[in-house]
Amino acid sequence: MAIQLEEGWSKIQKNGIAKIQKIIDNEMHGKISNQEFADLYTIVYTMCIQKEPFCHTSELYERFSQSVRDYLETTALPAILSDNKHGEYLLLALKKQWEDYRLLKRWLINFFVYLNRFYVKRTHKRSLEDVCLNNFRVLVFDKIKRFAADAMLVTIENDRDGELVDRSLLRNIIQIFVEMGMGKLTIYSQDFEQRFLSETLEYYSRKAAIWLASDTCPEYLRKAERAIQSEISLLTDSLHPSSKDRLMKVLIKYLLLQHQTEILGKPNTGFLRMLQTDAREDLARIYSLYKEIPQSLIPIGKMLKDHIIEVGQKIVHQTDEKDNPLKFVEEMMQLHTKYFSLVHDLFENSPIFDKALKEASETILNQKLAIKRTPAELIATYCNSLLSKDGIRTETEAILEETLDKIVRIFSYLCDKDLFLEFYRKLLAKRLLMARSANEDAEKSMIGKLKIRCGAQFTSKLEGMINDMKSASEHRNMFTQFLAETHADELSIDLDVQVLTTTYWPTYKESEIQLDQSMIHARDLFQKYYDKRTSNRRLKWIHVLGMVTLSADFPNKRVFLEVSTIQACVLLLLNTCESMSILNLHKVLKVPLEELKRQLKPLVNKRFKILNKTPPGGYDVSHLISINMQCNPSRKRIRIPLVASVSNHDRAKNIAEVQENRKHAIEASIVRVMKSRRTLEHAQLIAEVSAQLMPHFKPDPRAIKSRVEDLIGREYLERHPGQPNAYNYLA
Structure with a gap:
């Protein structure tokens, strides 16, 4: 039997719509049973599938919409507007009516779901959900949205001023604005967000002017940081996430960018003062605040660069030949380490600040010093002091490695890297040949670090020098085997020859010197061994680089003297006579006079007093040299250092x-x-x-x-x- 329109609608109105409204009026007490819901659904279904003229689908669709409008006009809107509500009361009323309406909407759509499934799709009409939302927007929301936005903005300002507000209420009202867009954010943006951003701009413009007039730079930045964090918290708790980027742009522009020069340039408290006092927390805050706008970091980077150059210039001007010039390298390492740490740890390796540090370091390390030495030479000399046995001592190998890393970092800023390499190579040669290298692993580590920075070609000669030193033990063993095989006379001295590859090592003069017979015999035997082993190589003997350990019997004790080859020849010659003039030593040994005097000075010096010179003053060629038999050294082994040649x-x-x-x-x-x-x-x-x-x-x-x-x-x-x-x- 067909259901008539009025008959069916009467049941829907009485057992469905009216009952839901009653449940809402009774504060959600009561419910619709499953059987009641099934009956209502069946009525709608039957009225929709009946054949014409009893198919009432279109009439049900219209009456659904009308029942929604009736509820909004007679119940929801009057409840919101009654008693002239405003502020938080208005928002609470809107929230309640929206929640009630959503309950009504959900039940009605469930009753009429058959319309959505078939009628709406077939006729391309609005879905029941959209009908409900559109009616609420037109009949309720459009009439109170301005007042609701006003109330929310007042609540937000109260929140900013520290008052306790209900952020969940804000979130619920914001959600209404979003849902009124029916899938788009147009209404939220036009009716709330634009006004919100405008109010935010005005609020923080006033705050910025007040803070700028009364606060120091760190205080201003702390307040700005708290304000930004508070706004992000507000947005997270209450607003739509899509507002974040636009909100941040407003905050950064009117709190930070608009007053950047005045904030960071505040006398006695600004950015430069923070650098001077190493106020790391405040410096980190500056980067954290400004990093969202990379362009704003450029002037800060320039300030950092200028400050580093200014500090570096003081180091340059204070470098003095009389006052340890290697302090220049130590102070440059300290300066670079300080600001490298700042850029790396506080500024998150920002390319802008990394570039500022690089350009500043290059400016300092490539300018002419007040002394004759260049930064390249000083860095190479400092490396020599660090890696020599009698140089700078470090507590642990880890500290040594860290120091080498610091050296290589400042080395990387040199334009004259080839000049550094030349000085370093010659100093390395001295360390290796004079057995003055403190740590072979450290030598290799330093060369490895330079190789990483500049490539294999840059360090090929240094690596070749290290390899030549490794081959010394191989030659020693093979020479011993050669002596055994040839039944050569046993050597009266121990001979250890370092065979150097010419292309790797600095150029040395092939000096002629009259050696002691025992030395000549040992040299000739090694020459025979080497000629037999190699056919296309020729040995050049560089005696000025040789070291000799002599056993000296003084009246009081026996001591071992570590001396140069020339010094050894002088002592052995004087061992055969009571005394000899400097001129005669020169003629016999065939050593240039200036070099001979340089070799004699440490032997005559009162620190060791191995030799006597008569008269004691000056070094005339007629002065007599003799062995000091009264010498009584405090140590059993003495190393005699040479007086440095003219550098x-x-x-x-x-x-x-x-x-x-x-x-x-x-x-x-x-x-x-x-x-x-x-x-x-x-x-x-x-x-x-x-x-x-x-x-x-x-x-x-x-x-x-x-x-x-x-x-x-x-x-x-x-x-x-x-x-x-x-x-x-x-x-």
């Missing part, structure tokens, strides 16, 4: 060698570039060659031009016939 000459020689090597490096680079390009303009050639050579040294464009002219003269290049500023590759 200015060595320094100039090193620099000259580096300049000569640079010419070859520039020429090789020019040929590589031109070989690949065939034709290239002058400016582009200068740029590409400079880029290739920068890892080792900074080439002077004039030097590159000079090498180009030389290569043209040697017919490796020619000027381009049609372009006077371009070159062609010929070879």
Whole structure:
């Protein structure tokens, strides 16, 4: 039997809609049983599937919408607007009516779900959910949204001022604004967010002006940080997540960016003062606040760079030859370590601050010092002091490794890396040949660190020197075997020869010296052994690098003297006579006079007093030298150090060698570039060659031009016939 429209609707109204409204009015007491729900659903279903003229689908759809409108106009809206509610009371009323309406909506949609499944899809009408939301928006929300937004903004300002507010209430009302957009955030954005951001702008503009006038830089930043954290907390608890980026832009702009110069430049409390006092917490706060806008870090990075340069300039100006110049390296390591830690730990390795530290360090370490030495030489000398037995001592190997890391970091900023390498190589040679290296592992570690920074070619000679020292034991064993096989006379002395590869080691003069017969005999035997073992290599004997341990019997005790080869020859010669003049020593030993005097001074010095000189003053060639038989050393083994030779000459020689090597490096680079390009303009050639050579040294464009002219003269290049500023590759 067909159900008539009025009959069916009457049952729906009485047993469904009215009962739900009653449950709502009774504070949710009561319920609709499963049987009641099934009956109502069946009525709707039957009225929808009946054949015409008893199919009432469209009428049910319209009456559903009308019943919703009736509820909103007669119940929900009056309840919100009654008693002229405003502020929090208005928000509470809106929240309650929305929750009641949602309950009504859910039950009604369940009753009429058949409409959604078939009628709505077939006719492309709004879904029942959308009908309910649209009616609430038009009949209720549009009428009170402005007042609700006003109330929320007042509540938010109260929250900012420290009053206790109900953030969950805000969250519920915000959710209504979001749902009114029916899947879009347009209504939330237009009716609330824009006003919220505008109010935020005005509020924090006022606060910023007050804080700027009364607070120090750290105090201002702490307040700004708390404000930002509070706003994020408010947004998390109450607002829609989509507002975060726009809210942060407003906060950062009006709290930080707009007043950045005044905040960080505050006298006695600003950014520079924080750097001076190492206020790490405040410095970390600056980065944390400004990092959201990378462009804002650029002026801060410049301030950091200028400050580091200023501190570094003081170190440069205070470097004095009389006052330990190696303090320059120690202070530069301390300076770089301090700001490297700041950039790494506080500024999260930001490229802007990393660049500032790099440029500042390069500026300091590549300027001319007040003394004759260059930073490259001082760093190499400091390494020598650190790695020598009688140099700087570190408590543990870990501390030594850490110090080497610091040295390599400041080394990396040098433009003249090749000059450092030349000084380092010669000092390494002295350490190895004089057995003054404190730690072989540390030597290898340092070379490894340089290799990582500059490549294998940069350290190839250093590694070759280390390998030559390793081969010494191999030669020692094979020489002993050679003596046994050839039945040669037993040596009267112990001989340990270091065979050095010429290309790896610094250039040394092949000095002629009249050796003691025992030394000559041992040398000749080793020469025979080496000639037999190798056919295409020739030994050059560098006696000035040799060390000899002599057993000396003085009246009071026997001591062992560690001396140079020349000093040993002097002592052995004087051992055969009572005394001899400096001139006669020179003639017999064939050692240059200046070198002979340099070798004699530590032996005559009152610290050791191995030899007597008559008269005691000066070093005239006529002065007599004799063994001091009254010598009574306090130790059984004595190492006699040499007086340093004139370092200015060595320094100039090193620099000259580096300049000569640079010419070859520039020429090789020019040929590589031109070989690949065939034709290239002058400016582009200068740029590409400079880029290739920068890892080792900074080439002077004039030097590159000079090498180009030389290569043209040697017919490796020619000027381009049609372009006077371009070159062609010929070879």
